[in-house]
Amino acid sequence: MNYKIAAALALLGAASGVSAAPGAGQTYFEQNCASCHTADAGMASRAGPPLFNVVGRKAGSAPGYNYTDALSKAGAAGKTWTRAELDVFLRDPAKDVPGTAMPIGITDAKARAAVIDYLAAQSGATAAPKAAAATGARTGAWTDDKPGDVHHITVDQLVAPYASESAGNGPKLAKRPDGALPAVPKGFKVSLLAETGKARHALRAPNGDIILADSGKGEVRILRLSADGAKVGTDSVFATDLSRPYGLALWPAANPKYLYVANANSVVRFPYAAGDLKAKGKPETIVDKIVDGLGNHITRSLAFSQDDKTLFVSVGSATNVGEGIGAKPPQPLAQWEAAHGLGGTWNLETDRATVLAFDPDGKNRRNYANGLRNCVGMFVHPDTGDLYCSVNERDELGDNLPPDYVTRVKRGGFYGWPWYYLGAHEDPRLKGVRPDLKDKVIVPDTLIQAHSAPLGMTVYHAPAGAKHAFPKEYDGDIFLALHGSWNRGIRTGYKVVRVMMKNGAPTGQYQDFMTGMVLSDRDVWGRPAAVTVAADGALLVVDDGGGVVWRIVPADKP
DSSP, X not given: OOHHHHHHHXXXXXXXXXXXXXXXXXXXXXXXXXXXXXXXXXXXXXXXOOOTTOTTOBTTOSTTOOOOHHHHHHHHTTOBOOHHHHHHHHHOHHHHXXXXXXXXXXXXXXXXXXXXXXXXXXXXXOOOOOOOOOTTTTTTOGGGOOTTOEEOBOGGGOOOTXXXXXXXXXXXXXXXOTTOOOBOOTTEEEEEEEEOTTOOEXXXXXXXXXXXXXXXXTEEEEEEEOTTSSSEEEEEEEEOSOSSOOOEXXXXXXXXXXXXXXXXXXEEEEEOOTTOOSOSSOOEEEESOSSSSOOSOOOOOEEEOTTSOOEEEEEOOSSSSOTTSOXXXXXXXXXXXXXXXXXXXXXXXXXXXXXXXXXXXXXXXXXXXXXXXXXXXXXXXXXXXXXXXXXXXXXXXXTTOSOEEEEEEOTTOBOOTTTEXXXXXXXXXXXXXXXXGGGGOOOOSEEEOXXXXXXXXXXXXXXXXXXXXXXXXXXXXXXXXXXXXXXXXXXXXXXXXXXXXXXXXXXXXXXXXEBOOXXXXXXXXXXXXXXXXXXXXXXXXXEXXXXXXXXXXXXXXX
């Protein structure tokens, strides 16, 4: 993939849909598909199968990729990716191949045709990706996971870049074995609360309702739990026709009047009062364009400051490590950073790998912090008012580099991406580009095993009168969902961890809390994506791999 071409096209304004300009299919692919797939035989494998040589290829047959049983069976039954078959599949993947892991289709016919034209032109020698781990790379692997185990990764433990091969090792999503449950610590029990499909993010409303964002279906749903909290009483669709919704926030916090929803490239809000199950009106767009092109990371998180005066919006990078942006910004550096913040990137990455701030009405846009490659789990700590991010760090430097992390985010802070990681460690792919930033990189608070893919997180505080409150020692700690690796020879993640706190600050340690969803180095049956605390004190875990919500409570309570 030529990122310079992609950057130029994105800057021409292809923020959504596809224009008639040459390269429209490549632009759409780069903005919407390239986080999981490569169409260039010269690029490293990613989480999804490579799509060069796809036209004429039997379904589920790219070497080295762990396909779902659904696609493998479709290929075995003779399904071949002709242009016509791709058109049907990309329109609605789940309808064409029930059980596929492909979460989102291309509903626009012109966009779909442009992407198919682009893919049909991509060819090259096909080889299986390298997935074998180097010696010692089992450190941090799923085989070592056990509830209660404590981890403490420090900067002085970092390995050198390329100490091991860069793997293409996406998981095969398997059916959960009959009777299987995740493993939780002694003194807790876990049960299945609900089947929720591909919901990815969750938020508790003041009345106890659980609000879910389903990016694949483009909708927001609300679960109303039963009186005992052990099952779902009603499952209502609150709003539809959204564009890959992810982030959710209520404003103002004490007595909400609006539900804010982050689409892939806009922020909207709906009139809302606690107890509403359906939107009372159409969404009001308050940020009509977040960035000039969608790029790889499209999960925008939302959070409000403690005083309800500032809306934070996280924006992930468009590429792995600033590919194609060039060595200099379009304006003198000092002028550029005055407008975009210390370490602000440019071209395709303008206002990317960042947290932006707005007034609640979407006005007064400004930069808050930079260098956060993909801040997905973002919240404002209810006790300290600190802004927190969980960050997916860069890929293709080896099995154990660099660690992902959870950190407090300082106003005006720079966290390294793309030129540095975890302090003054320079990325070898961008050596010498920004030496002025070397001593300005903030080291994050808690380092997480590389390639774990941290997503949603929450502070554990049991609501007043909660019947299922966790023991006192958990109060104030952070629970974090690790979605799981693809760029590691021996997979890691696929669990929920407890980020340990002391006096309102991270200690640097984290503890395995919910594990057991990996069956082998190939197969997994669950992928935690979000966590929230129910009104009764139960910890709820959204598992978008299994399509369910898990409920965890102390074992001595019903």
